[in-house]
């Protein structure tokens with residue numbers, strides 16, 4: 001191995017170790033903090049949350065942390081297996097022998113990588129659903145539906161992903177040194193199309209969506225949307241309870257194709273004023289242009305990503321440093337894509353606190369918006385119910401929360417809401 005490759009191998013290993021150390025330190029901080037606060041409900045919540053619910057949340061949080069550490073250790077093993085231990089190289093060589101060089105071989109490499117990765121993660125996915133979630137009473141999915149979801153997911157992924165991958169691979173080979181700019185444009189267009197077809201064509205493959213038929217809620221919600229100057233194509237109820245007891249509400253689509261989707265579990269748990277408040281929070285994300293900001297940010301980040309990929313794919317050390325010999329007489333574009341997807345999460349992990357912080361700021365802004373359009377107290381009580389029903393901890397470690405939390409911790413969020421309405 002030449003010096004450049006060796007150096008890159010060291011960088012890769014250093015990042016890998018550093019990520020694992022930071023993950024473990026943060027998880028053990030969170031574990032200690034939650035365990036230490038297990039036996040007393042924080043004063044601010046003592047009137048609304050019982051000790052039983054608080055202890056269930058602690059147990060659930062600790063179980064999720066243990067599972068998360070196990071999962072990230074397994075991911076590290078897989079990452080080493082694909083790269084330095086030669087897994088990706090072996091797969092590539094095998095497919096070259098079978099199929100010869102060309103677009104078909106490259107697509108087969110991407111497809112086989114995705115399929116093998118899915119199979120190797122199956123035990124974790126199954127354990128998560130049928131052991132962990134089930135133990136805390138959250139799982140509702142049957143094994144038959146779980147398998148059906150898996151097969152459907154793979155088919156839809158292949159149907160949408162393979163043509164997209166073929167287009168990008170073709171651009172990499174045929175569009176000259178600035179191929180990454182074209183590929184980025186294609187990628188952005190693809191995402192826009194996905195935003196349009198996801199709610200109407202893809203999501204219905206997995207869930208049933210029915211127009212909201214509760215007249216009382218419909219009237220309230222329509223009045224709220226009118227007040228907020230928001231036109232949506234429809235209000236839908238999704239049968240989230242087929243899979244899980246966790247509750248949610250969201251918007252999909254954009255422009256005139258926007259729709260509001262309530263999980264049936266949410267409608268069961270919240271009172272009509274609370275549903276209003278949760279919806280007002282979601283509307284707040286639109287009114288404060290968070291969705292647009294996020295799209296612009298995603299466009300910028302992916303442009304940087306494609307430019308980086310364009311450069312890395314030309315460097316021999318990028319391949320050899322990660323345990324792969326690039327072929328001299330065949331295109332290496334699919335290899336470059338996969339190595340990039342394997343490597344980039346490592347440095348990106350250290351940027352995640354920035355994204356989390358931005359997201360938390362948006363949550364505060366959406367809460368503030370909701371408090372002006374509806375009653376802040378209703379949002380506070382809705383959030384408390386959701387915290388309780390989802391067994392989310394009310395006592396996260398402050399450092400852990402800063403690093404990972406996309407939503408502000410309960411006491412900050414509810415404190416602000418109550419301050420705003422007092």
Ligand SMILES: [Zn+2]
Pocket residue numbers: 281282285362363366
């Ligand atoms: Zn939000």
